Amino acid sequence: MSGESVLVTGGAGFIGANLCRRLCEDPDIAEVRVLDDLSSGSLSNLDGLPVRVHRGSILDTDALDAATAGCSHIVHLAAVPSVPRSIVDPVRSHEANATGTLRVLEAARRHGGLHVSLASSSSVYGSNPAIPKSEDLQARPMSPYAVSKLAAEQYAVAYAECYQLPVLPFRFFNVFGPLQAAGHAYAAVVPAFVSAALAGKPLQVFGDGHQTRDFTFVGTVVEVLRAAVVGSVTAGPTNLAFGTRTSLLTVIELLEAELGRKLTVDHLEPRVGDVRDSQASSSQVQSLFPDVDAVPLKDGLHQTVEWFRTL
Template structure:
């Protein structure tokens, strides 16, 4: 990595789960951090610690507005673009808004970053880009057809980033996130991710509902692995490592049945009754891929990525955080 000085870093979607963790981490490293967020899915309470830091600036704005993007990126050395409307079901229910935020908003950020001459634009891509490809593990250069409007938007991001690299010389790196989880992930709302949702249900002694038979598998990836990946992508001095995409994962897969078993085990250390909460199986969800497992060889080789948290390590940390903050 480059010799690390103090940088000005714009984190879009900085009030969201991943963005807020990135904000806290880079502030702890002595950098100046600007957060751009419209609070559509992010939360002000995620930024409580950041707002007390003199090196932190909050810009309330929308990536769909080019002027907001330009204001936020002014003077930035690096951009970590996390802002997006996540969720496959949300995109199926409302493809227009998902496209406006994830494609038009992304393009605005690329234009603003190009014009501000930032050193590098690192962005949240998605494992959904693998679509109907059945090969496992997932390798970056082999993708299938997208299975949802959300997946289309995230693939278009990769295409736009590639064109901006080739046409304008903007350095870009895309991080294909695989089922990220951890502290600050919102358990509420119609499109809550599965881990915080299950944790909250179990803490209330409510039965979690698994879509299908529970044998679908995912490469669940703890937030601290994702922070490491963003930092390495941002600071790498390896010319071969830029203008491409990387799987951002642990490189192991677990079924939803395994996941719930781990959650019950770790939560029952705080409340013994949780061990006996029954699980319900519901219908399969539209647009879901059956199995997801990342090859992280490319990230290891080109970025020196070395994820420290397995699903078990991460879940223990996440469960502790939820118990202390949301009980």
């Protein structure tokens, strides 16, 4: 696919900027573009990268068309993340995540049927108690965020059926790593833990800490996304995680081992909309991307701590 151009929506954000860095290293990718309204991302995340930045919203058709024209692939990562944020402002989550995805798919269709990889979420499984979570399980979303992500991925599936649009929706599971912000009320758990630990503050755990997650290092995620682009891989909704199941208390223990000291933990009331346990079935992603090896949680935490030390 030499000479191809890839648009990353939300490319100035955490996952997007990591992906842009990886795409810029790939000899098969001729051009990397970014569309981002900078509502949560930062241009500083793209410092030194030869990317073409379009500042604008995925809800703006003109901005989308300008960024998409001449592209062959879209990796759609732009979103308003966070379950708690969606509970406070469900309309904003829906407009960005569901309506925004619909507009991206329409842009892909207008510009010649571009290949679209997009970010859904493990939150779509919601209250379904089955472990591990396989892609054929019934979705039981527990929050407006989860509903908006389910709508986004199902729009992609429908566009594949109705318009033969080549798509690949990924269900992300607790992605963490460098560039992930910690300094806000809706920060993800790993950056929140690392930031607090390095600052000598108590780590806040909502609930007993025995809830489990399938933590996935951002380096693993971008390797899969890159392979999806280069191979123009298409499929139905696919878990982007590798079948690990780690409690928050275990993450704290690993962080203590990394830092060489005991950490203080404050237990708070459980949050509405939070899933108790999450673990992916990884058979589908491993079948589609057999050459990708997942970075172990311990190694990913080390890289994350090292990045936070540079701030």
